[in-house]
Amino acid sequence: MEFSTRAATSADAEAMYRLIETAELGWHGQAETVPDQVAADLRRPELDLARDTLLVLAPNGDLAGWVWVHLGKRVQIEVHPSYRGQGIGTRLLDWAVARAREVGTDWIGQAVDDADKAGTDLLLSRGADVLATNWLLERPLVAVEPGELPDGIRFGTYDPARSHDVHELIEDAFSAFQPRRKPYDEWVELTVERDTFLPDATTLAYAGDELVGAVLALDLPGxxxxxxxxxxxxxxxxxxxxxxxxxxxxxxxxxxxxxxxxILWTHSGTGALAMYERLGLRVRRSTTVYRLYL
Structure with a gap:
């Protein structure tokens, strides 16, 4: 079968998400990726779609697989279940390695669903090691009486006038484990400017007028x-x-x-898993972040 390739455009975001959805349905019986996640990723200011993305198309026009490489370091590769076993994952990984070398990085990181044996085996066959683990946590929703807030704390919903404060708070909190601070224009594309962002379900915590906590909420349509x-x-x-x-x-x-x-994801680098478990959340599934040195 002859496949063709081209760079992605913003118009491809829906098809790229549907590929993820199909894979998740096959592995887990439900799709848990937020539908506008790919669209948000493609809008990252530092992502050059012409140079940092590649789609693999089947002769009938189906999207068989895709990859993007962000800043030469973070990689996401997806292959449609109908087209596995035809070398597409290998082709996309080779392309990602070549692109990372052009940028000048010395390793790439790829998160692979732990149910994706083919993706895991491919990376391990190249000598990749485990960098981190991500866990998807779940908790049933039940009505509870609101408890007392810590002294001097008040809550509010999302306030667009405080968006820069929210960005700084989150990036400060995540700086201990994430490799880089997201600039404001990237952060807003990935969070509060998404179509699925729920300002009324988002919680901001204040001590006086100072922002001291945030929980950002998104919608999962359907x-x-x-x-x-x-x-x-x-x-x-x-x-x-x-x-x-x-x-x-x-x-x-x-x-x-x-x-x-x-549901929410947490990362092994945060050390927060035990805290979330004390709050009644439980692990539903996991992904592993593999690091491949070039």
Whole structure:
């Protein structure tokens, strides 16, 4: 079968998401990627679609696979289940390695669903090692009486006038484990400017007028679950029950929307898994981040 290739455009975001959706349905029986995730990724300011993306198309026009390389370091490769076993994953990985070398990086990182044996085997065959683990956590939504907030703390929903403060709070909180701080224009594309962002279910915490915590909420259209995109607490306000209180506040907003569950991802580098488990969340599934030295 002869496949063709071309760079992605923003118009391809829907088809690229549908490929992920099909794979997740096959592995897990449900799709948990937020539908506008690919569109948000393709809008990253530093992503040059002409140079940093590649689509593989089947002769009938089907999208058989795709890849993007962000800043020469982070890679995402997806292959449609109908076209596995035809070398497409290998072709996309080779392309990603070549692109990373052009940029001048010395390794690339790729998160692979732990149910994706072919993707895992391919990276391990190239000598990749494990960099980190991501866990998808879940918690059923039940009505609870709001608890007392820590002294001096008040809650509000998302306030666009504080978007720069939210960005700084989150990037400060994540700086200990993520390799780079996202600039503001990239962060907003990935969070508060997405079509699925839910400002009324988002919880911001203030001490006086200072922003000290945030839980950003997204919609999962067609799902009975609410999605938490990011959770952050300022360092001097941790271990006071603020994360629990904010998640309970957002959970109550999800309940008002008729949802029955909450899901969020956490990363092994955050050290937050045990904290989330104490808050009643449980691991549903995981992905592994592999690092491949060039």
């Amino acid at each position: 799902s009975d679950e609410g999605y938490v995109e990011q959770v952050a607490v300022r360092s001097d306000q941790r271990n006071k029950g603020l994360a629990r209180a904010m998640l309970d506040q957002t959970s109550a907003a999800f309940l008002q929307r008729g949802l029955r569950g909450l």
